[in-house]
Amino acid sequence: MNGIGFVLLAIVTLPLATVITFMPYLTRRTESFGVSIEEKYYDAPDIRGMRRTYATVTGTVSLLVIIASLAAAARLDEEQLGWLLPAAAGVMLAVHLVLYLRFHFRMRAMKRERGLVSAEMQQTVVDTGFYREKRAYSMVWLIPHLLVTAATAWICVFNYDAFPDRIVMQFGLDGTPTRVVDKSRGNVLFPVWMQLLMIVIFGIVNYSISASKQQIDAADPRGSLRRNLIFRRKWSAFTLTAGFLLTVLFGSIPLQQLMGFDFGIQMALMLTIVVIILLWTLRLGFVTGQGGSRIRLPDGASGAAAGKVNRDDDKYWILGQFYFNPDDPALFLEKRFGIGWTMNFARPLAWIFFLAPLLAVAAVIFLVERG
């Protein structure tokens, strides 16, 4: 086991542990473990206590898992190591899910007893001008990605003869080839298919950021509206840039195969890009919070408190995580626990969007395997 294995394990598991540990603090203050509450209850001692317990247990377990897997990494062979990272991440996610569910049901019980959302004050606020605002960066910003892809395809096609007869499809962490296949059009072009697939996926994410329905806080319509627009634009910029970096990363594969430059260079490039993306995600998560709830506006930007609260839509959220509302024509909306967007699973299109990337990845792998 060499140094790169340790580094890779650490740079993936540490940010993951940080995000899942602090998740209840990144969510909006009108939701607690997937249950809608009035903002004034967010700091109630028992609700605050749940967040603290969740974070302490998730954080401690995650840290132990990371230490254990780093220790185990030293003793495992190359093949077993391939399973270590997914296994460690899986255990961390499972612990986070169990704790989430425990506190979700506790929140539901508390809400049955104490209400937590006033029935009389519920309101939904919408701005008729919302869709005239700039919500995401233009798809024109995908042109650089397409240019890189076109260049990669050009290199692969016109230098086909110059590629070695046997193509390395997989490297071990120390740089030794672990899977080598005969050259074919399919596997030489593999990076290009991956680039195209990623451009489509990042394009859809950027579209969903722009198309996701407006979710204004009835207690502070003007302020939450402005925070939400900043939130969307920041994540849109991140999405487009991260997509570009990954396109470049895949573009480096045929260059390495053609010129046979040092494996270390490509490994360094990959680690750099992964670190940039993960650190940027973390930073954005803590700066914006879900829906922009953590963004501090210059004073005077928020309107007077309206004395209203958001509509209680708990009944549409299965386990507080999956939105299912056949009456709502919305496809994309903001998650209730954590940061980002989810879909209205009462719409058939949501299932298509959900399954399509998985099928597409499977299709690319299948085609390439067949040559």
Add this chain to the structure above:
Amino acid sequence: MLIQIDYQSDVPIYVQLSNQIIEGIASGQLQPGETLPSVRALAADLGINLHTVNKAYTHLKQEGFIQVHRQRGALVRPDPMPPADEAFRSRLEAQMRPFVAEAVCRRMDEADFLDMCRRIYRQFMREES
């Protein structure tokens, strides 16, 4: 313009919706020719059935407050509303009668009632300036 829908209110949602759009036009918060969200977008933002928003838009269209184009979507009527003619006056009077009658039943003072009308009327004038 911000539209606020109360779910606990006795007033149906499509009535709340069309009333607020008319108020927005009266106060100038919605400008002549301004585009309104599509039926689908507005229904999605409110998390309600398309049919409900459609009902409000159809009503507003019939009354002449908005136009609905196939390509450009819904927009506030670009030209001024027709003046309050005889037909409008008689309809308004018929609509006001039950409100006045109930106020009389509850022994509301005439001056008091007129003050309230004036205050509401001037709210729209002030916001426009």
